[in-house]
Amino acid sequence: MSRLVIVSNRVASAAEGKSSAGGLAVGVLDALKRQDGLWFGWNGKIEDSADAEVSFHRIGRIDCATTALSRSEYDLYYRGFANGTLWPTFHYRIDLSRYDAREYEGYLAVNERLAGMLRELVGEDDRLWIHDYHLIPFARACRRLGMRNRIGFFLHTPFPSEGILRTVPPHRDLIEAMCEYDLVGFQTRGDAQAFLDYAHRRLGLPMQGDTLRAPSGPVRVGHYPIGILPDDIQSKSKARSRSKLVATLKQGLQERKLIISVDRLDYSKGMVERFNAFERLLESRPAYRGQVSFLQIAPPSRSDVEGYRHIRRQLESTAGHINGRWTELSWTPIRYMNRAYERAALLSFFRASQVGFVTPLRDGMNLVAKEYVAAQEPEDPGVLVLSEFAGAADELADGAIIVNPYDIDAMARALDRALDMPLEERRERHEHMMQLLKDNSIKQWRDHFLADLEPPAVAA
Structure with missing residues (x-):
């Protein structure tokens, strides 16, 4: 057989x-x-x-x-x-x-x-x-x-x-x-x-x-x-939405809005440009200072390859510079974490955030973008900001905010638009993308x- x-x-x-x-x-x-x-x-x-x-x-x-x-x-x-x-x-x-x-x-x-x-x-x-x-x-x-x-x-x-x-x-x-x-x-x-x-x-x-x-x-x-399997992901994100990890995350946010990114630590993911775009947002929109946090989870990989050691040093330096410039006694702008979480926990983090920031310089598909969409609460979904150089942009262009990851100012404007997007528009975009994910599942x-x-x- x-x-x-x-x-x-x-x-x-x-x-x-x-x-x-x-x-x-x-x-x-x-x-x-x-x-x-x-x-x-x-x-x-x-x-x-x-x-x-x-x-x-x-x-x-x-x-x-x-x-x-x-x-x-x-x-x-x-x-x-x-x-x-x-x-x-x-x-x-x-x-x-x-x-x-x-x-x-x-x-x-x-x-x-x-x-x-x-x-x-x-x-x-x-x-x-x-x-x-x-x-x-x-x-x-x-x-x-x-x-x-x-x-x-x-x-x-x-x-x-x-x-x-x-x-x-x-x-x-x-x-x-x-x-x-x-x-x-x-x-x-x-x-x-x-x-x-x-x-x-x-x-x-x-x-x-x-x-x-x-x-x-x-x-x-x-x-x-x-x-992906969008219904399965939505179910898992909902099941973990009241977990101790999510409660700890929300307690640390203190009602602030959350921008989240999850990537394997790799120079193709555009994380340095992403950090710089977040800083540009803080520079251009003072109202966000102390009101928005950016969580970057980046588990290390291929640590015996010099290019990966270099990007880690570069990210640590960039995050340190931004936090040193903008941190207040009760607020740290960027939470940069070099550790892995199990998949169900990440899905619950996606559900707790207001913006998914997925901006690789080049990517075959990037399933994080699709998982972010599927993990959202349909009645109050977050907004996906997505690189035009991710394969996922071919399918999600009408629902996500598409950006060029080399354009720092444009990414900052996209973050501003995502954070300020009305609920009705967020729901429409999310519904459209969810249907695409169901029609084109794994x-x-x-x-x-x-x-x-x-x-x-x-x-x-």
Whole structure:
């Protein structure tokens, strides 16, 4: 019987699976809950030997198969090419990107090793769904091992324009590897078009509609914006709205309005620009001084990558400067917290706030924006201020206040507008966005992608 096999860089542990908030993890868990399947990838551990074996665990009814990386593999594949080259480039930060041919070789080698391990776990009728930039060459590695399964790939990050992509020296090899998939999916129509344009112009592949004619066979290309489960999120945010954590938050606010942002600590999230916009609001609108607080929750990540250590120092310095300038005896403007909260707690924080401030410099989708909307009290909802460079802006443009995160003055004006928005307008915007989230939930994302992964019907 055919199974769905999902491959991602990281597989959640049994403990993580209970409360994981990451967009990829949530999507994978939901996709596998409803049918037989397997989740395969790295377990997050680094071991001395590169000959790590596969171990198994379960998350509910989901079978998970994982393996460790060696220190060398971690340095070359994960910390090196994936997060030192691809991540900054795909987020248009070529100033932070670096290239080392040894790291690229290590990246390819890990994809080949993982493909070899997976081959022993799958049947010939299983469908493979590969996720994200860590595993771009995975299908090619599978094909070289003789695997003829239907294999789809979904990129959770943005896909850059040709001029940006070409700053990665093996750009041609990467795109040729992507053309070994049967289906390649992106978050937005623009990302899908950028890939099609490169493959057609640079590789010279014939194109008919949304399908490329590659040497290995047809490659279907589409956009599949990842969604959430809005009713489930609204229920969870409501259930926790009277928790001790929320009571403590509200007690500290002392009736002040709250602007909230939640991001993994990353230079792509635009947090420095966001801090500066909040300060600009305080400068231009004195009435908000002492009346509005800004809560930024930013759990640390990839602390062994210099770019991440730098952004943390920069944020601490900026928050310290702003608070030093504006703090009063009973009010601190910015609460900047480098710690993680469980997902249900974050949803209750969203519900308690008046503005969700989601302004990445570049983002594939940004599910925080969608979760903020879904977590609101429908009768008295907060307002979403959203970057035009988040994939979510394609869907939420008519309900959110859309901003350019590089325009500090415009973001300050957007905050002013959001804080002062009449209740009737807030309700209308929220209702409109909630309907969009319901129409394009994570279930639709999964079903649409998997339907397109099916082999094309043969004409009678």
